[in-house]
Amino acid sequence: MAERKEDLRRLDELLLSRATEGLRVDEEAALRELLAAHPDVDEHAYDRAAAAVWLAALTHIDPMPESVKRAVAARAKR
Amino acid sequence: MSGSVLERIAAGDESAVRECMDQYGGLVWTLARRFSESAADAEDASQEIFLELWRVAARFDPALAPESVFVTTLARRRLIDRLRARNRRPRAEVYDEQEADLGLTSDASPEPLFFGAEVAAAKAALAELNAGEREILLLGIVEGMTHSEIATRTGRPLGTVKTQLRRGLEKVRRKLGKGGDDG
Numbered sequence: 212m213a214e215r216k217e218d219l220r221r222l223d224e225l226l227l228s229r230a231t232e233g234l235r236v237d238e239e240a241a242l243r244e245l246l247a248a249h250p251d252v253d254e255h256a257y258d259r260a261a262a263a264v265w266l267a268a269l270t271h272i273d274p275m276p277e278s279v280k281r282a283v284a285a286r287a288k289r
Numbered sequence: 290m291s292g293s294v295l296e297r298i299a300a301g302d303e304s305a306v307r308e309c310m311d312q313y314g315g316l317v318w319t320l321a322r323r324f325s326e327s328a329a330d331a332e333d334a335s336q337e338i339f340l341e342l343w344r345v346a347a348r349f350d351p352a353l354a355p356e357s358v359f360v361t362t363l364a365r366r367r368l369i370d371r372l373r374a375r376n377r378r379p380r381a382e383v384y385d386e387q388e389a390d391l392g393l394t395s396d397a398s399p400e401p402l403f404f405g406a407e408v409a410a411a412k413a414a415l416a417e418l419n420a421g422e423r424e425i426l427l428l429g430i431v432e433g434m435t436h437s438e439i440a441t442r443t444g445r446p447l448g449t450v451k452t453q454l455r456r457g458l459e460k461v462r463r464k465l466g467k468g469g470d471d472g
Contacts, residue, residue, distance in 0.1 A: 256462050258366060264461055
């Protein structure tokens with residue numbers, strides 16, 4: 212019971228870090244292991260919340276240059 | 290063929306690829322520019338993001354989040370990973386107090402560029418946070434600062450920064466889960 216609680220605490224900490232500042236390679240490995248052990252956890256919940264915050268704070272959008280669109284389309288065709 | 294642009298890409302509709310860029314190119318580009326040191330780096334990141342978007346389009350589930358949130362989630366993750374790999378910070382844009390305010394206290398606030406219950410819920414959740422919590426959340430999410438950088442910037446202990454980041458995102462999560470209608 213205590214071990215599961217500690218696992219979930221660590222899992223939450225890693226998911227929070229992933230959504231905000233990113234993870235080190237060793238942390239990514241630890242996260243994968245914990246997610247495999249706890250498949251019921253919504254691993255994207257913090258990410259979605261962070262994305263919604265970013266969208267809510269967005270005050271302007273810079274249009275993507277046509278040259279970049281062309282480059283993306285060219286890579287997509289490869 | 291009907292459905293959202295990502296659903297159409299997942300179904301193999303080639304015309305949706307260009308449409309996806311037209312629809313979300315500005316969003317991805319704006320995010321990439323903010324998280325990149327140069328236009329060339331932002332271009333490379335944008336290409337990576339769209340290629341990944343097309344690879345994983347089938348994972349988009351409109352029941353979980355709207356497309357704009359899905360695209361932003363994927364883009365942020367990719368950009369954070371790129372920054373982490375290069376051990377550097379996002380472009381040093383000066384933290385803009387006006388932007389940080391989000392118009393939450395101003396009658397003249399700009400309308401959000403992406404509408405929807407999720408964005409409205411996030412804005413409502415931000416409005417409910419105290420100024421300190423909101424500052425930490427925006428430094429972490431919008432400015433892309435690490436937890437340690439936020440601690441240095443605000444003079445708060447690292448543990449407090451993590452706690453307030455968690456509390457802020459939890460509040461947004463709860464709002465998202467309830468469609469922003471829990472007050």
